[in-house]
Amino acid sequence: MTTTLLLLPADAAAESIAVRADAQGQVQSVGHATAPPEPSARALLVVPGVDVHLRWLRLPGRSMAQSRAAARLQLAEHLAIETQALHVVIAGSAEADGTRLVAAVDSVVMQQWLARATQLGFAPDAVVPDCLLLEPGADATAAVMHWDGRWLIRGAQLACSLEPEAARLLLGDRVPAVPPGPDPTHSIAGFARSAAHVPIDLLQHPFANKAAAEQKRAPRRLAVLAALVLLSPVLLLLAQTLRYEIGARVLQARTATQLGVHDAAAVPAALQARRQAGTATDRLAMQLSTLFAAVDTLPAAELDQLDYNPAQPLRATLLHTDDASLQQLSARLADAGWHLDPGSSQVEDGRMRTPFTLEPLR
Template sequence: MSRTRLVLLPADPGAAAPFLMLDDDGRVLERGHLSVDGPVLSGARVRTVAIVPGTEVLVRWLTLPAGRAVQQRAAALWALREDLAVDPASMRVALGPDAVGSPRLVAAVDDARLGEWTGRLATLGVEGATLVPDCLVPDAPEEADRLRSLVFGPAVAVRGQGLAVSVQPDLVPVIAAGRTVEPIDSEAAVEARLIATALAPPVDLGGGQSRPVSGEGWKAWRLAAGLALALLLSPLVLAAAAAIRDDMAASRLNAAAAERARALFPDMAADADPLDEAQRRLALTPPPGGVAVAASVLFQALEGVPGAELDSLTADPVAGVRATVSYAAFQDLQAIREAIEARGLSMVEEATLEEGNRIASDILVGAKA
């Protein structure tokens, strides 16, 4: 039968550490306190879970990219960099169980603080313990508008959906922000949560990771940033590949559409964009009364402008009347336009060219849009 020792590491370094010895089913086999004067006695090997002060630990739930554990820890460290009060190079990151499709539990602690805890445990005779912040001991309520709290010495652990933090008692209402706080205050309930945490630790701040060598913190942080950046970019690389594939398919479709457009409108200018020109022509509405009415309106407009002449005219049953008109001054074209629009049609200027003392414009007379 394997055994689990639960050690509650107090915030006060000089205080004794309460412990429970548990069997596989969570039954308490032994209770007591560990101290420098009364450390763990050598004997049967047991698994140890130590509850450490959560006030020193930053806990978040993050969506991390797929990858190896070291890559995910690097990505988590990069994501937490704005929330850290110290140099990220000095932080240790631990991950909770992988939750497919859900944000993953991430806990970060200063490496110096972690060394202090492991050192204190060593003086108590405890080596290789799983370290869990006390803010993860309360269970999270299913309701988003509720929180659970549990007192650990001078601090209160507060747990909710996507929230785990240990704060001073007077800050609990601030953290709650109107949510109902359910305290876990009975001795039996507190012990039940401690036992549940010992049997299934949500995270291990120690994690069996080797400690960084002194002086290499910045190097480690640069490596973490590089790995995180690579992980963050990897979805972009996949998206870019998909975009290139889509662009190639779109290019093939555009080329086919351009060929059909030129076949549909063979009089299209050679340098015209076939898709834009086809779209413009298909959007045109035949003029009211047909091209005969449009031509008649154009003739009347030209008669009203001294010196205006009709150089050419082409009737298009769909688009309307295409014409080349010449006149003496630029304001004459505006007068022609106003005369045409006054009769319920529209005029589109397609090209204009100055020739000596005359100006020539290609225009299209059709229905108003």
């Protein structure tokens, strides 16, 4: 399978480079991308890693929407920017320690990259930051490569693109004895070798390739239709109820294990003790865990939005079917030591949409 890589420089006025690689990751051709590339089995857009925030985070939540919301809240504590303007993507697989690679880039910058690719007649199947096309160094060492006037650094839970001086400060005594040279040939060969397996793809969610997304959704639609034909409404309701009950018990057991208690009934007291003594990050993680667990026990209810500011109560929006669901959620959170203050509900597409704030009981 051949792969065409379009390497975008950080300077939009500079020429992009088109690289064609074979199935073994060997470079077949390199040239300036002044015309639409030749057709290949796969098209990979390589973007400047200097504009992408890359972190490995522990993310609560059982769904991708919940994990992305939790990632935004954690990123807000590290980045001095409005996280709602960020395009956030989470790697499909977790690391050995349970963390996941999270990539965040300004949505406007992402749009500009795709527009530059379109102008060159390039339709990418995936988008990846350049620093992630570098194999991590062995043991505690960091791999370093020179590209586009910067040093690309890749190590254990570390990936970034920095000016050489900043890179030296970050690496400290791990700076290579022989600094990477500016010759792009070595870097391009490294990109080609790693192109077959990218750790994360930025072309997701609002920027997802529509054709690929539709192809993935088609089998799911067929499976759902078959299930609706074969199963009666009563069986579907029973299956959903059982799923939420099992999910709630699993979450309770995990929470009890994390808090060091042996009985799920002791979780509220342990959470209260942790809440009083923990840091702001610990309190946020416990608050999210409690909220996600409570929502997961309500049939046909889900969180649509989360907004966190350390100086204010946690704000969220609940999609639900009736007032009883909101009352049940409020009662469950109150049992766990949290007060839910709902706002005005609106009906959208047959479901109720209710904003609310969540803070400790007084």
